[in-house]
Amino acid sequence: MPPAIHPVDLLQVLRQQRLTPAIVFLTSRRACDEAIASFEHRHVPIPTTRSAAITQVLDKMIAEYPSITNHPLIPTVQDYGVAAHHAGHLPSWKIAIEELMRQGCLDAVFATTTLAAGVDFPARTVVITQSSVRKDRDIMELTVNEIQQLAGRGGRRGKDYVGFVVVTPSPYIDLGPIANGLTNHPEPIDSQFVVSYPMVLNLLKAHTIDHIQPILQKSFSQFQLNQRADAYETKLDEVETQLETYGQRECADWIAQWQSFTLAKKRRSHHRLKTRHDPPEVSAQLAFLTPGRVVELSREHAIVLRQYRSRGQGYAMLTIIRNGGSIVEYPANAVTAVIDEIIDIAEAKKFPWSTPQSLEHAIETLENFPTRLRRLPIRVDQDGTENPILTETLSDEFPCPTCPSRPACQKDHPQAWKLRQEEHRLTKTIHALRTELWHRFQQHVEVLQQFGYLTPTCQLTPEGDWARLIRINHSLLITELIRMGAFDGIKASLLAGVLASIAHDDDRPASFHGRHPALVTTLGQVRKVAHSLAAYEEPPLLRWDIAAIADRWIDESTLPWNDLIHSTSMAEGDIYRLLARTLEYLSQLHGLRATHPGLADVARDAMDLMRRDVLQELP
């Protein structure tokens, strides 16, 4: 049996069952293109009357978008009534295909799953061939939201009594996730709020620093963090009520007192036990790394079974269980994030430190985790006194041995101490949740102060006042380059090339012949600056082949579009997007005309030169 149905056979079945027009979602652009090509091989043309209808619509589209006049796929569309629709195509071509679909001229469009939101046209039938997609180098299962986005294109209001989803297998399919996606409730969405340098500058342009916190409070992010914090508040109340039941003792804080007393006793008996000074990030986390806590270790999730100190050096160590069930010892500093999730673990006195049932439960939980879990924000205390209870001075003199409360303290302490630690942990968590955004904002403020965009009192310096207008990715790199004069007297084509390589964040290879020395030297300098800023902003890829494409398009102002796209292996649609994005970046530089008239003029020139041919068809 073939691993997947042949596209021509697929369409034949769909036609037989009156399931056309259909959108067929495939795994890759190439799969879409090959599907179209296979219609030519098998040569199953549509009736000429239908071809004529397609030609008519296409002619109208060509009148509007001349760039598609000689599009190589026109004959296929006309003869077979099928088309491909993916990001490798020009927007104008995609618009033409969408129009053909809306007019009901096509039987099938083969599209990639990755950009379901961009497929804004309906059909009678949607064909799904995969249950996972490639995202940032990982294979990820489609979410319920995504499957419903795909399936939702099936059934046109007013044109269909009923719509269909046809599931047909490919090597990338499992039926479970698809069935689940079709029937289940979509996932709740989470805020993805991030603080950026332009955000800080723009907020501080309009408001003084003491008005910022209330503004951050308005974010969906804070709204969701507050809901989590509220849930913890309720827990904290419970813990505090439980602690109250112990009533009054001789001393004010008997729990801490008894703890110090027992620690001191222990010290005396084993004097080799050292307390080690952990780095602040580690000690801030330690209180949270208790049995049952879910943590992130570089790329995987794991569950803590126990926390202990290594024998020799006294490093903070963890015993954890990983997905698949292996139990491993890790230094606590290997934990990359603490997850806001604790599972019930019954502890045991010896390896594997918890009961077999708990282990089973842990393994099962790990297997069922969704890929994205909420992290717990953890504030690192700069002053170092991470745990006021533990850093209580251990004096040698304790009233405990003779205290009348002693029997009660001795009896209650283990439970009370646990509660006290829980109280401490909850308080810290709540604090971190409530102040996380503000904290992140402050970190960005500090960087901007260090670079001279903000005054010590958090007002915009003259530099900050123009820098706030650069509201794109890699804004710090761009403003720093401007400040150090890297763009002074630069050629329009070179400026566009540099910006293109800053804007482009795809590392798929694209061969391009046309490397020239000026470009390579300039990019070398930019790369140096980008790396010097790496601690504050992720450096862009800065590919010279990408820069060369933009550079050439501007430099050779009579170069036809087709010649440009044939000089690289990059898809037409990708080049278009690259140049469109470069235009956006250039327009931001043009926005600096009040303070940097020379640079703004060069940017304007570059934009004017760029906006020709295909690039001026659409706004």
Added chain:
Amino acid sequence: MTNDTLATQLAGLPVRLLHHLAKKRVPRHFRMGKNRLIQSLLTLSPDQQAEVAAALASLLQESAHLPKPEKPEKPAKPQRPPDTPSRQSPPHQRQTVPAEPAISTKALFEGIGVPSPQPFKPDDWQEEAIDRLVTNDVILSVPTGSGKTYVAVEAMRRAIEAERTVIYTSPLKALSNTKLTEFSQMFGADQVGILTGDRRDNPQAPILIMTTEILRNLLYDAASGEIDLRLDTLGLIILDESQFLADRERGVVWEETIIFAPAQSRLLLLSASIGNPDEVAAWISSIRSTSCHLIHHRNRSVPLRAAYLDPSSRLAPFFRTRDIAHGKGFVLHPETNRLFANYEEQTLGPRRR
């Protein structure tokens, strides 16, 4: 250990442990059901089989100390495709096999056709949304293809009648272009403008289309005193595809836009179905001067059915029932189960070696 004893021992294990044994040994084991897993474990190389036997022995030893599981592994679950790993969805989300017989393929494809043209009559939820927008912000979270655009267009019409301007944002330039054409046809080309990073076509028009990033930038400029006059008369902001709020890279732009949207403008968020529209509505209510009204339903205006198509061109109903039920679990059609098991058998089988 002979193959037979190994086989019986494997058969006694829960599927989860079989997957555990198959990890790193059987390619794509996660797609296999119990029988297939056992088979592939038994056809491993002698070396690997010895490993499996050893791992199995230690597993069995461990489990000897365990209390017996309360509920025995169910012998067979005909409703689950044999190749669906059990972790895909918790068992409680699946239905038990209902009493009615499974639907036939013929019945699945009954009723296909084009309805005769009907005079346009807005749905109740569409009218509700338009009415509510007079006084409230509105989130419209309804299935794809239901007619959100109608609400947007009517709301725009009313705003223009009241001499207010409208900003319409979409996440993708491609969608902006489509909407430009669509709205120009409805309102007249002079009534619609578009703003992109470097181009302003008809920027004085009462309806302006732009990406959400551009609107965010306008709002920042307005906040810092460089007032863009249009914002004073801005009556309505429409955020299409606002489920982008959850986009990893760009979601923050939607948040900024909503936070800084002028108080006098109404917000209309159009969204595909998301899990927590009520939470988004509660958030917007908590930061804006009027409350945000949520319109949310999951009823598709055109019902959807699902079919399974085998590479051999055979068709079968995907689910046991004709219509796709929501939130009640699912039962795959027995024929689909059979065809898919067969497909897996044939496509995975030879590749293993």
